[in-house]
Amino acid sequence: MAVPYSVEQPERGEIDAMRGPVALDFGTDWCGYCRAAAPAIADALAEVRALRHIKVEDGPGRALGRSFKVKLWPTVVMLMDGKEVARVVRPADAEEVRRALAQLAA
Secondary structure: OOOOOOOOOOHHHHOOOOOOOOEEEEEOOHHHHHHHHHHHHHHHHHHHOOOOOEEEOOOOOOHHHHHHOOOOOOOEEEEOEEEEEEEEOOOOOOHHHHHHHHHHHH
């Protein structure tokens, strides 16, 4: 069973203060693109042990998604020490997510 997107959202300042690698995953549980991409995203993210994966429900009036300029779902923003280093939008496969993850190590 896939982990659902959380309705509870951290504040942007909380995200910016996080140390280490973080994958901030924006989408909704009812989104067909999100459901289709979920296995590829989960497979790729599971390969990085120290990575923190935060699934956030996005939509109108959701400040965190707007602060990251999210336009399409799913969007996974890769952060290192609170700074964006890569993002992937509507990934077609796990390899696309892995390429974004590789930028965390760069």
